[in-house]
Amino acid sequence: MKPGFRKNYKVPVNDKSTKILKRIKKEKEAKTKGKDWYNLPATKITDSVRHDLDLIRMRSALDTKRFYKKNETEAYPKYFQIGTVVDSPFESKCGRLTNKERKSTMVDELLADAEFKQTTKKRYKNILMANPKMAAKIRKENRKMKKLKKKRK
Numbered sequence: 001m002k003p004g005f006r007k008n009y010k011v012p013v014n015d016k017s018t019k020i021l022k023r024i025k026k027e028k029e030a031k032t033k034g035k036d037w038y039n040l041p042a043t044k045i046t047d048s049v050r051h052d053l054d055l056i057r058m059r060s061a062l063d064t065k066r067f068y069k070k071n072e073t074e075a076y077p078k079y080f081q082i083g084t085v086v087d088s089p090f091e092s093k094c095g096r097l098t099n100k101e102r103k104s105t106m107v108d109e110l111l112a113d114a115e116f117k118q119t120t121k122k123r124y125k126n127i128l129m130a131n132p133k134m135a136a137k138i139r140k141e142n143r144k145m146k147k148l149k150k151k152r153k
Helices: 018-031 047-057 106-112 114-130 132-152
Strands: none
Touching: 047 106, 106 114, 114 132
16 A cells, blocks of 8 residues: 555546446347356357358258257347367267368268268159159250350360
């Protein structure tokens, strides 16, 4: 303590009104979910995150043998977190993914999966076989695209 301590000490002046203070408090609360959710932050939605959220939303189309509850809203969630799955050291090595198989997003992992590609091709063929008019239309479009690619070269 230095002499003259009491002269230097000043009570902070509150020049902001209660309305402004309430507005500032609401803005701070809007950035997180709240104490009950351990201050879960609002995540920025980038393109890769948006693709992953769309994939989760359409997961019933990926696995038709499994039932998933319908989503209530079409909007993306404001508060969420994306985590990574850590392999257990007790799990056998044959059950784990190798570093080459690991991708940065779920969409990339699905596109790299050979079984997923085969099942989607089978489903696509079944849809075309069920509706011959649609199959003919798609064939015409594919021919046009091939011609355009040849012209570009």
